[in-house]
Amino acid sequence: MRYMILIYSSEASWADVSPERIGEIMAAYYAYTDKLKAAGVHIAGDELQPVATAKSVRGQGGAQVVDGPFVDTKESLGGYYLIECASEDEALKWARQCPVTMHGGGVELRPVMVR
Numbered sequence: 001m002r003y004m005i006l007i008y009s010s011e012a013s014w015a016d017v018s019p020e021r022i023g024e025i026m027a028a029y030y031a032y033t034d035k036l037k038a039a040g041v042h043i044a045g046d047e048l049q050p051v052a053t054a055k056s057v058r059g060q061g062g063a064q065v066v067d068g069p070f071v072d073t074k075e076s077l078g079g080y081y082l083i084e085c086a087s088e089d090e091a092l093k094w095a096r097q098c099p100v101t102m103h104g105g106g107v108e109l110r111p112v113m114v115r
Contacts, residue, residue: 047113055109
């Protein structure tokens with residue numbers, strides 16, 4: 001069984017963190033990743049771009065696209081697709097086709113941080 005660990009934190013909480021402390025925190029993330037890999041449980045992991053880059057697709061057939069990652073709180077994350085597209089418009093085309101919109105659900109489209 002596979003699991004996705006979704007990491008939630010306040011983007012605003014990073015504003016006052018010193019570069020040295022950010023370095024320490026990132027080193028801890030790299031060490032954690034190395035441990036996951038050494039244990040043979042790591043499949044993939046990426047930092048997401050800020051929530052301001054997200055789009056949500058709602059409605060029958062994905063008719064409505066809104067800025068922001070926010071889907072109704074009564075809904076829960078049930079899975080994901082990782083796709084590679086040449087543009088956000090192409091990615092939105094695919095997001096609009098996700099079958100979850102057929103029965104009232106929604107999808108969050110987030111660009112992955114590329115380093």
